[in-house]
Amino acid sequence: MYINFWYVAAKSGDITFGAERPVKVQMLGQHFALWRDKKGQVQCISDTCSHRGGALGDGRIRGDCIECPYHGWTFSGAGDCVRLPSLGPDARIPDRTRVDAYPVQERYGLVHVFLGDLPAAERIPILPIPEYEDPAWRFINLTLEWKIDYKRAIENTIDPGHNEFTHPTHGFLGTKDDYRVEEIQLRDEPWGTGFINRMHAPTLAQRDMNEAAGRTGDKWIEGGAGTHGPHCSWTYIHPSDQAQMHGFAFHTPVHEQLDRIYVLFGRNFLADPKYDQTFENRAQFIAEQDRYVLEPVRPKLTPHDNNHEFMVPADKCVGRYRGYCRDWQERGWRIDVAKMRADYDRVAYAIPSPARREVKGWVLAPVPLCPRATAETAAKKARG
Ligand code: FES
Numbered sequence: 001m002y003i004n005f006w007y008v009a010a011k012s013g014d015i016t017f018g019a020e021r022p023v024k025v026q027m028l029g030q031h032f033a034l035w036r037d038k039k040g041q042v043q044c045i046s047d048t049c050s051h052r053g054g055a056l057g058d059g060r061i062r063g064d065c066i067e068c069p070y071h072g073w074t075f076s077g078a079g080d081c082v083r084l085p086s087l088g089p090d091a092r093i094p095d096r097t098r099v100d101a102y103p104v105q106e107r108y109g110l111v112h113v114f115l116g117d118l119p120a121a122e123r124i125p126i127l128p129i130p131e132y133e134d135p136a137w138r139f140i141n142l143t144l145e146w147k148i149d150y151k152r153a154i155e156n157t158i159d160p161g162h163n164e165f166t167h168p169t170h171g172f173l174g175t176k177d178d179y180r181v182e183e184i185q186l187r188d189e190p191w192g193t194g195f196i197n198r199m200h201a202p203t204l205a206q207r208d209m210n211e212a213a214g215r216t217g218d219k220w221i222e223g224g225a226g227t228h229g230p231h232c233s234w235t236y237i238h239p240s241d242q243a244q245m246h247g248f249a250f251h252t253p254v255h256e257q258l259d260r261i262y263v264l265f266g267r268n269f270l271a272d273p274k275y276d277q278t279f280e281n282r283a284q285f286i287a288e289q290d291r292y293v294l295e296p297v298r299p300k301l302t303p304h305d306n307n308h309e310f311m312v313p314a315d316k317c318v319g320r321y322r323g324y325c326r327d328w329q330e331r332g333w334r335i336d337v338a339k340m341r342a343d344y345d346r347v348a349y350a351i352p353s354p355a356r357r358e359v360k361g362w363v364l365a366p367v368p369l370c371p372r373a374t375a376e377t378a379a380k381k382a383r384g
C-alpha cells in the first residue's frame, strides 16, 4: 500500500448534507472521519483524537466541525482543535492538538481523498474519464469488496491471458487449438502502463447487446487495459467498431487483505437507462469470475518481483506494473505493512497530511514507510 495517491473513500451520496454524525472509513489500514460541512464540501480528517485516542467518527457534527465523543474536543475540517472544553472558554488551545486533514475532491459521484503529504502541484491527477461527461456515453457503477490484496486485482485486469479461461464470457475455455495471446505492445504513461491488443471472443450472451454491436458469431475484437497509480485501472472492450465499453476501477485498500472496488462501467451503445440492469448483471457476473480465482491466490500479498513466479510474455504488463510500484517505493511512498500490522494494538499511526510539510509538532506518529529499495541494497552491500 502506498501513500500519496487519491483514494475513493465513499460514494458522494454516502456523505449526506445535514447528517448528525460523521462517516467512519478505513483506508490503507488507517481510520478516517468524513462529513459534509455547511457549504456542502466533504471534509476528511484522521479518526484518532489527539487527546487520548477517541474515535472522532463516532462523535457528532457541530456546524462545520466534528466533536469527539469522549471529552468533546472539537475539530475543524482543517484538522485544528477549535474547542477544548476542559480548559474553559478562554484558554488558548495548543497547536499540537491538531490532527491530520486531507484534501478531498468529488468526481464521478465518488469522494476522492488524497492520502499523503505531497503539495498540490506534485500530486498525480485523479484517473481522467473524458467519456463520463460525454452525452453519447452511459455509465453504471458498482461497489465490490474482495478479500484480497488490491494489487492482485490490478494485475488481473492487465493480464490478457486470463480472459480465455477465467471468463467464458470473453474466451473459449481453451477449446481453440490455435489459441495464443497476441504480443503486447506496452504504452507507458507517467503514472501507469497499459496496452491495446486483439482477442478472439465468442458472441455476446445478450441478444440486445449483439444486435446493437452489430455482432454475429465469434470475432476478433479490440480490447485493452492499463493502470493509473498502484490502485486504479482502465479496461476497453470494443465488441465492434461502433460499440465500445470502457470500465474504470478505483481500488481502495481497506487494509492489506481487503479491497473495496468502486467500478464505473460505461458504454456508447444501448445508452438508454433501461439497459442499465443488463450491463450491471453482466459486470457483476464477470467480476464474480475474477473474485473466484483471486481470493485463493498465494501468497496473499502480491510479490514485488517475480523471483518465485514463472512469468511468460502474456504477463508483460504485470511485470511493468511492478516496476512502477518499485519506483513509488523508491520515492518513499510504500507503507511498511509488516511493521504497521505488528504495532496495531500498541501504536495509533496517521497517514501524513500535507500540513506536516509546513508545521512540526504532531501527536500521532506517521505510518512507517519502507526504506527505499536501492538505499537498502546499498546499505547491505556496505555491510558486506
Ligand atoms: S479522546 Fe477525544 S476529547 Fe478526549
Ligand SMILES: [Fe+2]
Pocket: 156, 157, 162, 163, 166, 167, 290
Ligand atoms: Fe477478469
